[in-house]
Amino acid sequence: EDQVTQSPEALRLQEGESSSLNCSYTVSGLRGLFWYRQDPGKGPEFLFTLYSAGEEKEKERLKATLTKKESFLHITAPKPEDSATYLCAVDPSGTYKYIFGTGTRLKVLA
């Protein structure tokens, strides 16, 4: 069964304290792995797409990486405005169904 697991469920960081969020997946095939940010009461906001192992993408303080079994979202020197839930999703080959993990709730303290 296709599955996406995110860890940790929740993370509290001090401002400037770098860390990483994990997304592990078991799928029959992978047409893409997506990272989203979701603020309370809002829809998910697209961050990155990764297609193949070894690929990396960066945007401001965020960097996403991909291996054959997992993806990491690295947050460097986070700020309070980075507080949100970070969702990982995969698109298994040919199924058109995006499978999401349950997310990591990140809180960055000033």
Next chain:
Amino acid sequence: ETGVTQSPTHLIKTRGQQVTLRCSSQSGHNTVSWYQQALGQGPQFIFQYYREEENGRGNFPPRFSGLQFPNYSSELNVNALELDDSALYLCASSLGSNQPQHFGDGTRLSIL
């Protein structure tokens, strides 16, 4: 560029009723997907529409149905509402099935 817009933002219904939720996709996006997000959970795929045809469905019963119109806007219909249908319903649009999806802010549906 106008993003994905959904209406209404909030809705309260009772068990057994029917509901229609609406979505206007981002300009030029011909693929629309609907998701259900329970509190504290990730979104769950309901179904996807591409050029007015259903193009993939998740594990949801037939009382969840949808439509896509020629202008690529879409509706989600749910019949015989149950308490467990209480959730945030998200619409997402993309240029194709292997492109990143862009989400609206959802409709919060509460069933009493």
